[in-house]
Amino acid sequence: MTLNEERLLIIEPGRSDQQYWSDLWRYRGLFATLAWRDIAVRYKQTVIGASWAVLRPFLVMVVFTFIFGRVAGLPSDGDVPYAILVFAGMLPWFLFATMLGDASGSLVANTQLVGKIYFPRMIIPGAASMVSLVDFFISFLILFLMMLWYGFMPDIRILMLPVFIILALITGLGPSLLFGALNVRYRDFRYIIPFVIQFGLYVSPVGFSSSVISEKWRLLYSLNPMTGVIDGFRWCLLAGESNLYLPGLLLGACVAFLFLWFGVYYFRATEKSFADVI
């Protein structure tokens, strides 16, 4: 038997650090399989299956359009039908919310894997986030149907949309990693996260345009990174009827990256004890 010197693996306290990122790449097959599993089982044994991905945001959109548009009488951006304004904001919000909800609980849901198999643990919340992306693309179809219905067409700016999708993912990933890691030891976060998501839905400009916020408070309001993401989505999709508040977007992106950095840092710091405490 010949031995491959390159395959020398050294296990020492605190050692796994150096090979972490290359390991993450080596385990991409597992990442794909876990993502596929989460997607495959998501709507198993439900009657209407993936329609749930459509129904949830659609119903919220109907309610928000009625309450914010009709009852509160808030203005839309330019000539955009209020329902489209709401739905364009709802898309990134639901992407963020499902991701945070699923990914932060994913480690605990996969206790068996964490306790019995080695792999870079970031794969689990990462794979869980992929599910929210699938839901996102399904509900995207609804937006297009609505645009057809209202006869409202986006312009060339829609090409910028991938940038904001990525920004939305980054915004979601930071807190997902942080809460996911915290959840392993402190199950308190299981109760905190739904609250954060519910609260965030009203704090972020989902049901209304961020232009209703007065100039004075706009920058402070942009500290919520989802504000920038939602504004970005509206800017891309609403054919220039919606303005992009650039300082706010940059500030939000900085906050998102700060969260991502802290999420990764915290995850890495606690990861090695996951198997012991989960």
Added chain:
Amino acid sequence: MTNIVIKSEDLGKRYLIGHDSTKGRYQSLQETLLNQLRRFSRSARDIIQGRLHVDGDVVEEFWALRNVSFEVEAGSAVGIIGRNGAGKSTLLKVLSRITDPTEGRVEIRGRVASLLEVGTGFHPELSGRENIFLNGTILGMSQNEIKSRFDEIVDFAEIEQFLDTPVKRYSSGMYVRLAFAVAAHLEPEILVVDEVLAVGDADFQRKCLGKMNAVAETGRTVLFVSHNMAAISSLTRSVLMLDRGEVIFSGPTEQAISKYGSMTQASNVLNEAGQKKKGDHTNIRAARLLSEDGTPLATYLPGNRFKIELEVETDGTRGLSCDLFLVDEKKMRTALGSMSHFEGSTLPLEPGVYTVLMTFEPINLASGQYTIDITTSLVNHSWDHYIENALSFEVLYSNAAGLAWDHRQEYGYGNFSLTFALPTLITHVAHTEY
């Protein structure tokens, strides 16, 4: 070039256990509040710094592994044995990188696959086919490897018909067969296996053991944890024995097994705490479990004689008998031995203290723990002095002949002693189709 594939130096793993020093003590409200506040601020500090947080204000160290050093040569099969809590599983977890050691260092050359449990990651909602791919990837196989072995896996598991059924509808036997089948088709350079053979029915266990044997014979390195001494003795040439986190023996399998046997918790002297009923006419004063040559016995090798020596005091009542129950791990009485009922003798009519020596003919017992209830009985069949768990012993493996498969208690009390005559040919058959 060295041939060592695993080299462990002073490996240690520490766990912290927290205690609450104030628990159960009277506290004033002010004290309680202060303690809560202190605890809260400490938790908050631990969370923010990403440190492991331990409940309670007194933290105790517990070393699950300490100073563990050993070497494993390429192509060898090494058994790891020890009592529950000896650190075997922790060692496997460290070697498979699931948990970080606290101190020491391990060098491993080659691809490691660890099998700490069968069916890790199986998803109940997915079909058998999907789970083969899922579980295979989790165990470290590539998609192509799984595809090329797919048919073999299905064959091995014997689940062809149910490939597209969600595994939550599988019987537990099918589930385990499928799970093991995937694991058995892993082909890493180093295979680390925890007690996974303790699943499935007897037939399937034999099949698994055969598969493990085949893996070991192809020159792959196997680390194998088991309580099943028959499996250890048939699969491995050398053994690492752990006790309370430390290596207490490392060497040839036969020596290790006999040493393991002598460490057993079995008790060959009377356990007086087991007294259930005091005797009116008799008193069992002592009891010893002995091997045929009269040495104390703690582990019994099926196929040999053994003896029990009792010291009994009697008041001379007519028809008193000494009886024994053999009790298995599930507390089921599996066999009765009796002076009067089967042998037609009784204790002497002269009051006094007597030694009663009983010799047992060889019994082919299943492996596992046994206890013996000792009792004296009156002629009307009521118990006089009754001592539960009076003696205990262990059968390390059922197979005195040294065949691989170990017959454990769940498959019955023991096996028959059979003598086979050579099969005689009745007639030649041209083709064999059943």
